[in-house]
Amino acid sequence: MVFGKWMMAACMVAAMAAGAQAAPPTSGNPILPGWYADPEAAVFGNRYWIFPTTSQPYDAQTTFDAFSSPDLLHWTKHPDVLNAKAVPWAKRAMWAPAVVQNKGRYYFFFAANDIQKDGELGGIGVAVADRPEGPYQDLLGKPLVGAFHNGAQPIDQFVFHDDDGAWYMIYGGWKHANIVRLKDDFTDVQPLADGTLFKEITPAPEYVEGSLMFKRGGRYYFMWSEGGWGSPDYSVAYAIADAPTGPFTRIGKVLQQDAAIATSAGHHSVIQVPGTDRWYIVYHRRPLGETDRNHRVTAIERMDFDAQGHILPVKITHTGVPGDPLP
Template identity: 70%
Template sequence: MKPVPGTELSGNPILPGWYADPEAVIFGRQYWVYPTYSAPYNQQVFMDAFSSPDLVHWTKHPRILDTTSVKWAQRAMWAPAVVQKDKRYFLFFGANDVHEGEVGGIGVAVADRPEGPFRDYLGKPLIGNIHNGAQPIDQFVFQDPGGQYYIIYGGWSHCNIARLKPDFTGFLPFPDGTIYKEITPQNYVEGPIMFRRQGKYYFMWSEGGWTGPDYSVAYAVADSPLGPWQRVGKVLQQDAAVATGAGHHSVVQVPGTDEWYIIYHRRPLSETDQNHRVTCIERLYFDSQGRIQPVKLTQRGVAARKLK
């Protein structure tokens, strides 16, 4: 679908500067993007956010969270996930690039407004240990139609799902007594997200190495958040004429419509620094059988789209 002549376009990238791992959400009549500040780990000590009424004009909200408000976090703050609940905003984040025996992992911050300032909610990581081989990073929070919130996360080619308590202070066991269930699909590396469309659950993730040109996104479809997940195929990958390293994304649906957008990061062709990543947006389409269509990387981005 081509934009109508004269329609204002977002262009790509949509944000100025180096930003990766974008979490895109809608709060009220505003689109929000919460990305990783893409820099060496010791410089990744804060997070910015961006808001827009129309996907074209973006306002920066600097330092909505930083390590001064999270005492256990020293570096590598990344891949935020944000949900609104009970008039508060909860930001789930990774910190410290934690390994076994180290302090760090997935934390939670809370604020009264989507632009923060966010403060540490628990005073410690929500997930600070390695379970099922999954590094506690790249968290995504998903609410199913019954109201249950799930956290889906994991690096090192393993993905777990767990049921969050209603107040986000911990976890509810599954009926079999386990807390963390592994749901790793074929070729999974990191960056999981989940959404529901027409009664089906879609699980998407990133494949390949984030520093290389072949970083990409694949997906699976199931009838439950627990799967079983059978990989369908890739839907987002590099285009040698546009950009490389396209991955670690999120999706948003315009409320009340079947209109979807994918927000992701990629590396401009002129850049070789692994941290020189930019946040971009494209339309996301489904065919009549519900399959996600391959995404075409563009320089034009998407047409302006206000929320009602």
Template identity: 65%
Template sequence: MKRALILALACGMAAGLQAQQVKQKAGNPVFPGWYADPEGIIYGNRYWIYPTYSAPYEKQVFMDAFSSPDLVNWTKHPRIIDTAAIKWARRAMWAPSVIEKDGKYFLFFGANDIQSDNEKGGIGLAVADKPEGPYKDYLGKPLVDKFYNGAQPIDQFVFKDADGSYYLIYGGWRHCNIAKLKDDFTGFVPYEDGTLFKEITPEKYVEGPFMFIHNGKYYFMWSEGGWTGPDYSVAYAMADSPMGPFKRIDKILQQNAAIATGAGHHSIIKAPGKDEWYIIYHRRPLTEKDGNSRETCIDRLYFDENGLIKPVIITKEGVDKSPL
């Protein structure tokens, strides 16, 4: 009896220890549900992920957000914005990009999936007093509602440069534009030649732009291939300026046929005070054929001694706990 009790206690302790060890890893996906186009950011002492609610366009009428103190334990913040708050948006709200400025939280989004200049929709902007919202329409109309340089007004990313300037980088249909935002985000500052939108499209660009600075270099990243197919992937370029020119270097994120397909439309975050970089992206489980069956995952991002990005190893385990 005593031996059985000791054995039971030992098994219990082992199980508890195992559970504790498991909890040290986030696991992929990092939270349940179909979510895509995730943008990660750090606000204060929490990591945040703002994804697209992955569903048919007619049902894609709201957005949720998720926050975590350590990349492992995530809290869902439901319906931080929806089409009831954005009167001109009726469907296909996607690819949120977020930033804090002067104590306000701004959320850029695409809506309506417009196919021409004659349709209502494009890139909008919402504002809130807290990261979790609720977000309200900032302009009462789209910020970008036309096709400039052939770029569909979708897949927006707001980039803060080292000098404090803010840029909107966006574009679908294999074209990407960069525009300098006014200080109050109500419009754009013209370039020296009077234009508002400069094309910076690199080779094989399709959609999903993202930019960050590392060791003084501008890293420009984007998605290639078709979003519903297994060839969806992420490539990058480097330059000395956010204006480029950007020459494609290599593909660094793609499917692993043993784990998941369609890995793409990503964002990058860096842990403050540490040389730890993470890539947040969506992918499709091997069991799923529906184009909207996409899940949000996180894996590590590494650089080599020359500052080039190493190919990302996508995992089921995800990343280690990293408290802020």
């Protein structure tokens, strides 16, 4: 009898151990070491890429690192892929990368100098390289957008490639969002279908910054950040429309702080695994107890949809996501 009970207990322990061993490894959060924010996520070839802001005081925020992974679990750092030394007009406050591939080259859009009014030098720039890891060099010798239009500060740009081949840039701060259509070589903007160059698409009074757009099921999803980036209530909301120019009406928040995990969860990007309907949200947040507004880290979670195509609320975690190798 004693031996039988011992065997039963041993089998239970072995089964529990086997179950524990079978649990898939996860990325953990944060996924990148160091202070990084405003992550741009992309898939180029057989690797995932993250291009974040190096989160430092504005005068020191003049260089970008990149990170790549085959599976969302193991990340390789590519240091100093773009530096202000390669952009003669950029002196400080470089942030919010947006990186796309176009005709075999890679284009790195960024904000620089944090201009406060027209006449100051700065705004949204673009650099180019032959590889995702750079090194990137300034494309234009000046900002692509260097002035205020419709009240939008020229920052926090996102570049969206539509199914018909059109390239759009959505950007803005100070509670105003604009969309522009880019020339195919990214050297300038060109008129939209209605003839305007800078069309305001601010989706709601709560809009602040951090624009992003993607397409799913034939509809356009516009996401953005609300609240102050240095405040605990920083968060992400979204809207859906039938055209990239809207009109957009706010649906609600999908990402926000959790007092047990982290605060200031916002300024995100998304990844769709090619050929699938698997989506991830990559975002920054502030660890509990941190009071320095530049102490931000990059995290990742699954992003799912309901039957109507609405984005389900994202729960922020310390766990992160299981591996998802690219073919």
